[in-house]
């Protein structure tokens with residue numbers, strides 16, 4: 001069985017987004033996760049996890065290495081299929097939908113290790129995310145879900161790409177404007193490099209490009225997996241500013257992040273995972289002093305520092321290089 005196939009998943013090719021009447025009737029959550037499970041060869045990576053994200057809410061998932069945070073994001077984004085449990089977006093079940101369909105429904109994500117198309121420019125990387133939203137240039141796109149009829153949308157797209165239509169040209173202008181506005185969000189960093197290939201960017205700029213690509217979709221819910229991993233202090237502070245701006249704009253975010261000062265500053269609510277389970281949940285200040293949370297962190301960090309109440313605030317992941325410099329020498333990009 002492939003990793004992305006779960007028990008109880010629909011037959012191949014069936015990626016419908018079902019309306020869960022019970023959930024829709026009882027919940028006004030944007031995202032609702034109920035009894036989620038995913039095991040890997042006996043490892044209970046996610047083991048009965050339930051939580052919600054309200055519209056406009058910023059919720060962070062924290063926890064020691066290997067506690068199941070990334071697996072949870074992978075399940076919500078459809079990169080992995082759950083073994084059990086439900087995931088609903090605005091009351092509509094998405095746990096059997098494929099990642100492209102979930103993105104169309106309004107969930108965009110970034111990845112823990114940053115994923116960009118190395119040979120594409122910054123602008124093209126941002127635009128790639130918008131391909132799924134095209135309608136005038138992809139008039140038969142719904143057919144691409146039907147395996148035997150996939151050649152029809154492909155031929156249609158090719159035809160329109162070559163000859164163009166007034167509608168497809170109008171659509172391209174709108175796409176260009178959207179891409180430009182997302183690049184401008186990171187103008188100081190990405191602006192001068194908008195036409196540079198991604199392989200020539202610093203690590204931090206690749207992360208910014210990835211965030212811009214996700215935001216270009218104007219998602220209802222943005223999933224960010226360690227957006228500051230490998231960034232130094234000033235770069236992390238920049239990301240924090242941008243997250244606070246997104247929050248002020250009303251963007252709902254589900255954030256996985258190890259830099260707990262950032263988490264405590266930006267989050268409305270914090271979920272703490274350990275061993276695939278949620279061990280605490282609440283307002284940042286409450287969670288920070290929760291004995292179970294302190295124990296979960298201390299249990300893996302003996303020798304890192306003193307056992308104080310505030311250990312959670314200063315905890316850093318074991319594999320994270322403090323103040324890592326992301327100005328990539330090979331690229332010639334230097335970020336102070």
Ligand SMILES: Nc1ncnc2c1ncn2[C@@H]1O[C@H](COP(=O)(O)OP(=O)(O)OP(=O)(O)O)[C@@H](O)[C@H]1O
Nearest residue numbers: 040043044045063064065066067068069070071072
């Ligand atoms: N594809 C996989 N195959 C086997 N085991 C996996 C796989 N993905 C995750 N795991 C295991 O599931 C558990 C949870 O992993 P996960 O990456 O979700 O944790 P995490 O909290 O995100 O950790 P980190 O903070 O280090 O990124 C770990 O024990 C991990 O080794």
